[in-house]
Amino acid sequence: MIEIKNLKKVWEDGTSVLEDINLTIEDGDIYALVGRSGAGKSTLLRCINGLTSYQEGSLMVDGCEIKNMKEKELREFRRHVGMIFQQFSLLERETVYQNIALPMQCWKYSKEEIDKKVKSLLELVGLTDKMNVRPRNLSGGQKQRVAVARALTMDPKILLCDEATSALDPKTTNSILDLLMEINQKIGITIVIVTHQMEVVRKACNKACILEHGKIADEGTVKEIFIRQPESLQRLLGEERLQLPQTGHNIQIAHLVNGIQDGEFFGKMSKDLHYVFPILNGQIQEYQGDKMGIFVINVDDEHLEQVEQYLDKKNMNWHELHANMAEKDEEGEE
Known part of the structure; x- marks a missing residue:
């Protein structure tokens, strides 16, 4: 478990x-850190x-405070934290096998242990036939699969992904996400994903x-x-603001609309x-097999209370939008 409380980080120039x-x-979450x-x-x-220190607050992993760890303890801790990046960070002169084996070689594992582990990971990520190929002969998706395998060599409890799919096309992104979800289900590893791609979060x-x-x-389940559609999500999505009527209530x-029209x-x-x-606007969004409907209707003063009571009775998630909300948001960003 990762528990973060009142954490504050300030750069040397005083910028927070x-x-x-x-x-x-x-444990076992696939958790997204999302933002611009x-x-x-x-x-x-x-x-x-x-890798980065913090000045105030607490960040504990499995009950251990990160900022209190000495250098040797921190090195041992990082051994059990895998990390993959946007740019793959593979050694171009080494084969796929050698790239995956590198962390175990650094920790002085035996050749037999390394060989067994690398081959099992190659099978897991679907690259057994690419074992002796060099990175320059791989596609972007295959390179990222090698990076995932390398990150798993030390049997980490946590896998950190920093914009790991940002450089990939949509089809390849889906294949990498499927792989991460499969790994999460098979070995129960906790995965933390930094991304600005909302399709990654939804999938x-x-x-x-x-x-x-x-x-x-904002934070919570995806x-x-x-469903709540907070303003922070709307700003992140960058969707065009609706031209809402000035009269009535929007x-x-x-x-969720599974099986419901x-x-x-x-x-x-x-x-x-x-x-x-x-009905001013409507859209359906996919979320791991579920479909979410998001709609905007306009209601006059006379029927407002009736509509609110009806929606509450049906356990619908709703809130009122204001016609000048977009202007307020823009003023707040300046």
């Missing part, structure tokens, strides 16, 4: 990069494996934290966040309330 970070990553460039997500990742992660300007803007409704729900709602309301 992380402030009052509080989150818990359970400069939000502090990669710095937080490097705090977790001890692979069960929990997420949205960082803005070094602070946590499903909860996408209600955003988010819910949204048209039927809104049609039934209109019929039950004897009230026809306009």
Whole structure:
């Protein structure tokens, strides 16, 4: 388990990069640290494996405080933390086999142990036939599979991924995410993913934290966040703001729609309330086999209370959007 409490990180020039970070990553989670460039997500990742120090607060992994570890303890700790990067970081002159074997060679494992481990990992990542090939002859996805295998050689309890799919095309990204999910299920490893790609979060992660300007803007299960649609998520998605009517009440409704046709729900709602309301916007988003519907309707003053009570009775997640919300957000960013 990774427990972070009141963590603060300040650069030497006094610039605060992380402030009052509080989150818990359970064993076996696939946890996303999400945010725009400069939000502090990669710095937080490097705090977790001890590559970056922090000035205040606590960061504990399996009950051990990272900042209290001496150099030898920290080296032993990092032995059990795997890490993969956007640029693969493979040795071009070495074969796939040699790249994967490198960490075990550094820790003086026997040739027999290394050979057994490397071959089992090559099978796990689907690259047995590429064992003697050099990186320059591999595709981007194959290179990242080698990097994943190398990160697993020391049987880590935690795997940290820093924008590991950012340089890959969508199809290859999906294959790498499938691999990470398979590894998570097979060996129960905790995976922390730094990303700005929301499709990565939706496909692979069960929990997420949205960082803005070094602070946590929102966190929880991925499903909860996408259903709630907090403003931090909207800003991160960068979706075009709706031109909302200045009259009436603009209600955003988010819910799981597995096996339910949204048209039927809104049609039934209109019929039950004897009230026809306009649907301003609607979309369906996928999340690990689930479908989430996100819709905006406009309700007049006379029917507002009825609509609110109806949505509450149906256990729908909803909140009111304000026509001037976009302007407020833009002013706050300046």
